[in-house]
Amino acid sequence: MADTVQEFVFNLTFPFTRTLGTTLSTFSSALAQGQIIGVRTGGRVIAPPLEYDPDTAADSGNDWVRVGPKGTVSTWTWVPEPTNLHPLDHAFGFAFITLDGADTPMLHLVDAGSESAMAAGMRVEAKFKAPADCVGRIDDIIAFVPAADPSPSEGAGEPFVAPEENDITEMDAFCDLQYVDNASPTTIMWAKALMEGRIIGQKCPQCDRTIVGPRGMCSVCAIELDESHIVEVPGRGVVSNFTIVTPTPYPGQTETEPFARCSILLDGADAVIAQQEILDVPVSEIRVGIHVEVVWAPENERSAADIDNRSRGSGGDIIVGWRTTGEPDEPAARYLDRMM
Ligand SMILES: [Zn+2]
Structure with a gap:
């Protein structure tokens, strides 16, 4: 029974649009301009900003702060063989990076060339897409790369004044999921x-x-x-x-x-x-x-x-x-x- 399949491969793919809310709209709109921001709440700067303080659940407010573009890697993991769903087509690291001016780490990529170049404490710097290609998504930052100059980022920790109305209030996303199911005896x-x-x-x-x-x-x-x-x-x-x-x-x-x-x-x-x-x-x-x-x-x-x-x-x-x-x-x- 050559045509009787025993294994099924499913591809679930669909595009969708989500609204961002006030905090992420401010973050995305700044990002599209090449500026990463955090929010000062509970005596520290959270970046990327959260709508609520994770310790108290209080509204984080809108005390925006400039952070980065340089930061320090705290922990990381290496991806030696990226799949088609990974953001880079060559080996890279996922890392927690505490940006200059921030007190909490953000998850992003480090494109360091090789695993041996990765280290906790390494100084990295955001590499943005060309301004015309930035749409206010987290992948406007192609990756973080080893910082040529490890000195502190200029302007980090200073206030960021958000515009009256944000340019970006929605985000296009794409779900792409593949899974395998084995045929049951029946x-x-x-x-x-x-x-x-x-x-x-x-x-x-x-x-x-x-x-x-x-x-x-x-x-x-x-x-x-x-x-x-x-x-x-x-x-x-x-x-x-x-x-x-x-x-x-x-x-x-x-x-x-x-x-x-x-x-x-x-x-x-x-x-x-x-x-x-x-x-x-x-x-x-x-x-x-x-x-x-x-x-x-x-x-x-x-x-x-x-x-x-x-x-x-x-x-x-x-x-x-x-x-x-x-x-x-x-x-x-x-x-x-x-x-x-
Ligand atoms: Zn029965």
């Missing part, structure tokens, strides 16, 4: 059966319910089910629920018109197979009670690649969809007692 059984043109479920010996596709347990009795409880069910059933999805444009959405996703209660089953497409009924005429039968992809076009643990019961690319049988609609009372 997912493998389900995919293998579909590839052979069979729909299977598991019949609970305690309550006699048939669950499609197999879940490895009865969700009513909470008992384990295994291969010995596998039963085959017919590729015929009734639409029991449906949702009309009106697509909104987002990265990866290929649909442009409203479409229906239906749950189907197969003959002899007690749990529905969800997220199915009815092939020959316009969206406006989708309703519960329609009798349908499965339409398989041709054997040489079947692939189980899209069947994973999360889409339990879905047909991936193996089930093309469902077509109506032409029988009169089933009265709702006949399929009220069902499980999702």
Whole structure:
């Protein structure tokens, strides 16, 4: 069963925008101008500034202070092989850097060339992007680099006067997460059966319910089910629920018109197979009670690649969809007692 996947790699990526609030707006707006700031609260300078004093939870206020651009590394860790998600494409250090004029360290990168160049107590200096490329994000500072002149930063510790209104009040961010999931035994059984043109479920010996596709347990009795409880069910059933999805444009959405996703209660089953497409009924005429039968992809076009643990019961690319049988609609009372 060459097409039966055993491992799934998920990529979760999406852009989003967040509002910054007063304190971070002031920090970001100053950063875009090449100035790092902190806030004086509780007798010390916190940089980057926090909205609340971490010791007392009191409002930090707006006694802004210029800090940096030089600072001192207190602790660090070396990243010898950066991934595509790291900010630099070559080996670098993550470090806590206490900027001149500040009393608390900030986390940033140190681009020191080699691990042997890193040391606690080393003096470093912020290296900014070109002014036109600065947008008020923490990566406007490309990295900290070893300071050519270790003497104190000019102007550090002096007051910073924030403008009446900050230029930057929002930040664009990007989530990029990859993770791997291993196929469960029931997912493998389900995919293998579909590839052979069979729909299977598991019949609970305690309550006699048939669950499609197999879940490895009865969700009513909470008992384990295994291969010995596998039963085959017919590729015929009734639409029991449906949702009309009106697509909104987002990265990866290929649909442009409203479409229906239906749950189907197969003959002899007690749990529905969800997220199915009815092939020959316009969206406006989708309703519960329609009798349908499965339409398989041709054997040489079947692939189980899209069947994973999360889409339990879905047909991936193996089930093309469902077509109506032409029988009169089933009265709702006949399929009220069902499980999702
Ligand atoms: Zn049961």
